[in-house]
Amino acid sequence: MTTTDPYAPSRETTEGTVFSVTGGDWDSLVQEIGSTKEERVVVNMGPQHPSTHGVLRLVLELEGETVTEVRCGVGYLHTGIEKNMEYRNWTQGTTFVTRMDYLGPIFNETAYCLAIEKLLGITNDVPERASVIRVMMMELNRISSHMVALGTGALELGAITPMFFAFREREIVLDLFEMISGLRMNMAYIRPGGVQQDLPEGAIPKIRDAVSQMRKNFKDNTTLLVGNAIWLKRTQGIGYLDLAGATTLGITGPVLRSTGLPWDLRKVQPYCGYENYNFDVITADTCDVYGRFLIRMNELEQSLRIIEQALDKLEKLEGAPVMVLDKKIAWPAQLALGSDGLGNSLNHIREIMGTSMESLIHHFKLVTEGFHVPAGQVYQGVESARGELGAHVVSDGGTKPYRMHFREPSFNNLQATAAMSEGGMIADIIGAVASIDPVMGGVDR
Template identity: 65%
Template sequence: MTQSGYASERETTEGRVFTVTGGDWDTVTGSIDPLSNEKIVVNMGPQHPSTHGVLRLVLELEGETVTEVRPVVGYLHTGIEKNLEYRNWTQGTTFVTRADYLAPLFNEAGYCLAVEKLLGITDQITERANTIRVLFMELNRISSHLVWLATTGMELGAISMMLYGFREREYILDIFEETSGLRMNHAYFRPGGVAQDVPESAIKKIRDFLVYLPKKLKEYEDMLSGQIIWQERTKGVAVLDVTGCLAMGVTGPVLRASGLAWDLRKTMPYCGYEDYEFDVPTATTADVWGRYQVRLAEIRESLKIVEQALDRLRPGPIFVADKKIAWPAQLAVGLDGMGNSLEHVAKIMGQSMESLIHHFKLVTEGFRVPPGQVYVAIEHPRGELGVHAVSDGGTHPYRVHMRDPSFVNLQAIPAMAEGALLADVIAGGASLDPVMGGCDR
């Protein structure tokens, strides 16, 4: 390997030391005639409020026009995929949920569906488990889109939208907390079902929310849509047509805002989405405005699905019947979060030794998954979330790769922003709704 150009290195007793001098900076600036050449290079991020986390954009500007954008990612890489290989299949949900932290339930759903497909138990998932999954995924989609509305509002100058968006999201997080014990990073979906049943109190909260949100949503739409600044900042900005989207692999609301009604819930249904009635909203403007319209409409469609899912919720088991896979404990939310229910602890410790053995084996060893590989894709709030899972027949995942929509969509920033104004980079980047936890994994 050749010596890297920007940082010299030397060996010391404490290890290798890199010296970053930036010494060529004077030659770079000195060679530019400020009168004839106004080209400047601006480093935006990784610590910048409008980059949704730790995204870094290297911008080349001429005046206020962007001539080149180079997105730099990886600042939030946490090695989730590598870590998965050292835990058993069930523990995997605890890791993947932390990837895209605004849509944790989608990460879990994608992962669980992949494991279930590997196990060949996809059609044994109980109806109640599937309905709960759909219900919670759609609530999560709403909360994710609300954060998008909030952050994008803030970045384009509507600070009040930020406060409102986060406030409404808090309602959904309360529902999640009531059910799984945690506001985020739930590890609620497990291979084979869901960790525990939805309590009646959470159902009531969801019903209240269904009445509450539409009114508020209308207020926010009234507040933003008629706003001349909002229109100026979004209409005709960061245009990416269908061809561009497909070439760059952009899916989700951005693709639908360019006119292609590609929604995996409709086109390649999973979890019983084919039985729900909802529309796939599209726009034809292919700009930030269109993406805003599509996301607002999607929140409304999700509310429809949530309502249908609530009506479909019939009492029944929430885990597959196969006791070799189903989690042995009946979990319950206690004061300190979710754990084994007291009845289950009493049973395995006091009454049934076989139950104790079974519990111990399944929790410490986990279940074996037949060797092979699968690819499962679901419709994430940001696009296609794909999980490529490989098993070697053991109790640990051999390899799990997450195709996160944020990672793929971010490639499109140069295509959307080059040649436009600097302010439009912010609007365009925000309209992709990147979440760096998912992008960098």
């Protein structure tokens, strides 16, 4: 050690010299590392790093710029959602699950609610209008989620403009979410038995406008990135994972479809009536980051197609119920959004407070105690933007889950980081992780 750098002090350990970099003087750090005889360097990347997609920690073993080993460190965002839900009733659970994968809240809620409905045996009693609204919301959510995947993925590889375009489109979707549910994120909009409230007045024309606007806007990113020479160099042949690797690692979603297998739960094991919509399953056969990028780009158009078909159906189902008719399950108040963005059902309050004692008792019991779900267990998977999101729900017959477990696609798919990155260059780890599109809120739950 020749100089002492106040920003990058070093100390000797049994494992070798450890450098802690706290400031910006990288030149002296590089000089110091260069003066050691060790070829192998272990770098800790994250959990606070702008391109690790949230609080993901990567421990990299490098030889020069070649990555010889990668290990992921997760758990920095663990919030104990599964445990917490055991102390809340079934309806309150939607408020928790919506916060897991915060870029795909509607998928979390739908998987959870479909599982409860399966346990209750009311899958076929959910009104059609509710199912169509669920499908429309999920596809809108897929667009907003893919937009973050594409925008941040490009940003992390050094392309800033695609991120501006992507977030512009995402904003359109979030505005629609706000109009429909009152909230931009973490909506808790899908409820056991249906949805929280019907679409507001004039929603369908607004969504139609947004769809045509987005269809026009998507071209901007397509022109920027598809076939772009720099983009191709950063993504083609990078993060390779073939079908055998994806299968044994349990990988689903765009990463699986980039190996050429058209596996999409919306097609093969439809739920919420997906069998009634026309859309294509997008695949690529390149097994690399570019293939996954193309899949996400093309899935946007498929989502728009589904949304348009859902809007057609909704027009025909105007005025139909959006919650099961069974009053023992359906949340009693059909909330209406007021001018302040919050809502209450004045008619319902009038009924329970002014006219019917029994209605008041019923309301009180259902809201405080909740409904009972017969004992048993089910597993329900939905195709989220990242892959198969599975809800394993165990009930003991009470008003609360006995055990909730979510099979999170981000959690599972992140295991592919090592297979995708080892043997490649350090700069390509960023592209590989971005193509998995992990959301740490979902990984750690």
